[in-house]
Amino acid sequence: MGNYILRRIGLIIPTLIGIMLINFAMVQFVPGGPIEQIIANLEGQGDVFETVGGGGDAGGGGGAESFGGNDQYLGARGLPPEFIAELEAQFGFDKPAWQRFLQMMWDYARFDFGESYFRSISVTDLVIEKMPVSISLGLWSTLIAYLVSIPLGIRKAVKDGSKFDTWTSGAIIVAYAVPGFLFAILLLVVFAGGSYLQWFPLRGLGSDNWDQLSLGGKIVDYFWHITLPVLASTIAAFATLTLLTKNSFLDEIKKQYVVTARAKGLTESRVLYGHVFRNAMLIVIAGFPAVFVSVFFGGSLIIETIFSLDGLGRLGFEAAVSRDYPVIFGTLYVFGLIGLLMGLVSDLMYVWIDPRIDFETRET
DSSP: OHHHHHHHHHHHHHHHHHHHHHHHHHHTTOSOOHHHHHHHHHTTOSOHHHHHHHTTTTTOSGGGGOOOOOSSOTTOTTSOHHHHHHHHHHHTTTSOHHHHHHHHHHHHHTTOOOBOTTTSSBHHHHHHHHHHHHHHHHHHHHHHHHHHHHHHHHHHHHTTTSHHHHHHHHHHHHHHHSOHHHHHHHHHHHHBSSSSOBOSOSSOSSOTTGGGSOHHHHHHHHHHHHHHHHHHHHHHHHHHHHHHHHHHHHHHHTSHHHHHHHHTTOOHHHHIIIIIHHHHTHHHHHTHHHHHHHHHHSSHHHHHHHTTOOSHHHHHHHHHHHTOHHHHHHHHHHHHHHHHHHHHHHHHHHHHHOTTOOGGGSOO
């Protein structure tokens, strides 16, 4: 198993470099870089040199976080060439693209992500600041999806073809078809002071008097605020996981060892949870890391926007709009690395759940 882990780790490095290289190359062709935006903001203002001088540290780590640029900038005709050259040097765009990429990867290998162009804060501190919101959404959404979907999927497998199976399948399909943002708006309208009830707060993860609350009061207040966002984030994963559990159980129930167990006189409960459960849950439980990562990093932008949550989803969107390349590429590197490592963790969980699986014998 050790050799397999080493091989997988060895594949993570070129894969991550490939991800960064593709995105880096794409950025070179995207118009409206940070210098263009600064120039557009400076047009019509008084002393442009004082403005730039005040933002001299915006480039953070210099060339280490510079990713795009253009020798010709829209709106730059009225600005001195020396001023444009100073901006290019400040953001590192005076260097060739290949040199900027190599410098970026060298810094990222040491987990040095520099500073945001426009926030005057390091990328690491910025991500740490926004991460609690995304962790809350991802963790609770994943746990609730598993706690509801697994028992429901087992029940549907046992009652396959019954009325219960039919109407729950219909409800699951409808839930899967409803976009998360539409469900979020519906929750707000019904339960957050829209046209009906006002049971939950409209925004944020804490009340205005959070600092004055006791420990128990903070816990209650936290769950009071997180309930609606988590429900909105859970709906899609809930539907997929339920059907996956049902189909996995149906496949196992039809196998010969189940028929043999029943012929020996074992109770249905003993057959299901003593024999079928472990084999059927292999793919479901082993996929937990991947499900968590997908909920954690995917699809949170709209939910965070609707519920006014300041998390990684909004951070990534704002960074893309403002062309804050250190934030974009720093988070891409970290999240890409986490995603690749979670793939390895998923394989290890397969072995932990079912020791019969041996990845050492596989060809890579």
